[in-house]
Amino acid sequence: MNKKIQMVDLHGQYLKIKPEVDKGIQEVIDTCAFINGPQIKEFTEELKEYSGAKHVIPCANGTDALQIALMALGLRPGDEVIVPAFTYVASAEVIGLLGLTPVMVDVDPYTFNVTADNIKKAISPRTKAIIPVHLFGQSCNMEPIMTLAKEHNLYVIEDNAQAIGSVYTFSDGSKRHTGTIGTIGCTSFFPSKNLGCYGDGGAIFTHDDQLAEKLRMIANHGQKIKYHHSVIGCNSRLDTIQAVILKAKLPYLDDYCAARKAAADYYTANLKDIKGLIVPQELPSSTHVYHQYTLQILDGKRDSLKDFLASKGIPAMIYYPLPLQQQEAFKDITRAAESLNISQQLADSVLSLPIHTELTHDEQDIIIAAVKEFFNN
Ligand SMILES: *Cc1c(COP(=O)(O)O)cnc(C)c1O
Numbered sequence: 001m002n003k004k005i006q007m008v009d010l011h012g013q014y015l016k017i018k019p020e021v022d023k024g025i026q027e028v029i030d031t032c033a034f035i036n037g038p039q040i041k042e043f044t045e046e047l048k049e050y051s052g053a054k055h056v057i058p059c060a061n062g063t064d065a066l067q068i069a070l071m072a073l074g075l076r077p078g079d080e081v082i083v084p085a086f087t088y089v090a091s092a093e094v095i096g097l098l099g100l101t102p103v104m105v106d107v108d109p110y111t112f113n114v115t116a117d118n119i120k121k122a123i124s125p126r127t128k129a130i131i132p133v134h135l136f137g138q139s140c141n142m143e144p145i146m147t148l149a150k151e152h153n154l155y156v157i158e159d160n161a162q163a164i165g166s167v168y169t170f171s172d173g174s175k176r177h178t179g180t181i182g183t184i185g186c187t188s189f190f191p192s193k194n195l196g197c198y199g200d201g202g203a204i205f206t207h208d209d210q211l212a213e214k215l216r217m218i219a220n221h222g223q224k225i226k227y228h229h230s231v232i233g234c235n236s237r238l239d240t241i242q243a244v245i246l247k248a249k250l251p252y253l254d255d256y257c258a259a260r261k262a263a264a265d266y267y268t269a270n271l272k273d274i275k276g277l278i279v280p281q282e283l284p285s286s287t288h289v290y291h292q293y294t295l296q297i298l299d300g301k302r303d304s305l306k307d308f309l310a311s312k313g314i315p316a317m318i319y320y321p322l323p324l325q326q327q328e329a330f331k332d333i334t335r336a337a338e339s340l341n342i343s344q345q346l347a348d349s350v351l352s353l354p355i356h357t358e359l360t361h362d363e364q365d366i367i368i369a370a371v372k373e374f375f376n377n
Contacts, residue, residue: 005354005363007315008192012358013256017248024244037240043247044203050250053180053205055212058238059219062161062188065202067094068236069157069184070129072214075100079128080335084114085323085343087133091159092324095131096333103127103335104324106342110281112136112294112350116144121338123148129155132182134163136294136319136352137194137260139178139286143170146181156182160205162291164195165257169285178286179205184215189238189246194260194291195253197242259357260290263364267293267353270368274375276301292319293355302349308374314367316351323347 014021028037044056059065070081077099083092085104095102105118112135119130130149132140142158149156160166160179164187169175179185187193189201204215214231217224222233249256268279278296282288297305302318309316323343324330353367 005314005366006356007317007352007354008356009358010191010196013356017252020248021245024248025241028240028244033240035237035240037243039240039247040238040243043238043243043250046247046250047203050253051177051180051205053177053185054207055205055209055215057204057206057212057215057219058243059202059204059236060238061200061236062159062186062190062193062202063090063094064219064234064236065186065188065204066090066131066157066159067097068215068218068234069186069204070094070098070100071218071233072184072211073129073155073157075128078126080124080126082119082122082127082130083324084131084133084135085325085340086112086320086346087135087159087324088161088320089324089327089329090161091131091133092330096330100128101126101333101335102324102330104330104340104343106338106340107135107346109296109342109346110278111138111283112280112346113138113140114145115141116148118338119145120148123152123154124335127152127154129157131157131159133159133161134166134178136280137163137166137289137291138282139163139166139168139181141283141285142168142178142181143285149182155184158182158185160185161188161190161193163289164193165253165289167287180207183208184211189242194256194289195246195249197245197249199239199242201238201242201246202236203238256357257287257289259359260355261288263355263359264288264290264293266361266364267355267368270364271295271371274372276375277371290355292352294319294350294352296346296349297351298349300348302351305371305374306351309367309370312366312370314354314370316353318350319352320350321347
């Protein structure tokens with residue numbers, strides 16, 4: 001019997017690095033260095049090297065990374081932070097949690113990402129920061145966003161939870177990893193992310209020495225010296241066991257991204273001519289690490305395609321079914337800046353197909369055949 005097709009296959013990936021992971025976890029248990037073990041420093045040094053960031057601060061998860069980033073910038077209640085309406089809730093939740101005002105903006109219909117043009121329309125005298133989200137694994141077009149931020153003196157916090165490994169190219173040809181372009185970058189090591197651990201984890205990136213010190217302090221109860229608390233912080237640590245897994249996986253991250261990209265190219269080559277759907281668009285300014293492979297299904301057929309695939313044992317997911325402006329939690333705290341029609345249209349039409357490092361052409365052929373069968377009916 002064939003293996004069941006899965007949205008992600010973490011077990012298959014684990015089997016390929018099992019000896020390293022098992023040995024590393026056992027070492028942590030043997031030494032009982034569960035908190036702040038040496039492997040955390042080792043991993044963050046390696047991630048610094050990989051990403052090109054001057055500082056990498058580990059923390060407990062991607063949501064904390066965003067929260068700590070906002071806390072470090074000294075924003076005050078009522079300050080506005082611009083965020084795309086089409087994203088995972090965490091990008092905007094932390095803004096509300098800190099008493100700041102999330103201002104939602106629309107996204108580009110083909111890349112799903114925010115653009116400088118949309119951000120520009122939302123800037124007010126109270127705007128202090130922008131959170132561009134590199135959704136589904138492709139960088140936002142950062143050069144015009146950085147220029148705009150500079151003109152208006154705004155901080156840029158990149159939500160890089162879905163795009164670690166992606167590289168952005170500026171017009172002068174220089175390249176930067178996503179998460180190392182803005183004032184601060186944030187990422188998540190949630191298991192299904194492109195660099196995932198076996199629980200929760202996250203990290204914060206910056207080139208700024210002073211900011212790095214502040215971020216580190218906030219993540220550690222606002223202390224630099226033990227029991228001396230200079231600011232209100234939180235308790236946000238990466239577990240040593242998670243660092244061991246990330247250390248084992250980091251050398252393979254580029255291969256993982258390449259495997260996802262190859263799978264995406266295979267989907268696109270076989271699906272692009274089907275009338276009734278739109279394949280994801282890649283911009284020349286960024287590599288795409290395909291955290292998700294997301295189609296737009298036209299003519300209101302998204303849900304019936306999802307059901308049809310499910311009837312054949314093929315999973316597909318809707319990321320995300322509601323844009324932020326439809327979420328009750330934000331009703332009373334947001335300032336609507338402009339029309340959010342594209343975000344609504346995407347929420348109604350997107351469907352993500354299985355994509356992961358272990359996906360085979362045979363599995364993709366089954367998925368592609370099913371999508372074709374649906375549209376020929
Ligand atoms: C996963 C994710 C987060 C949050 O990461 P956690 O580690 O789950 O807290 C934030 N933003 C985006 C876009 C994400 O996909």
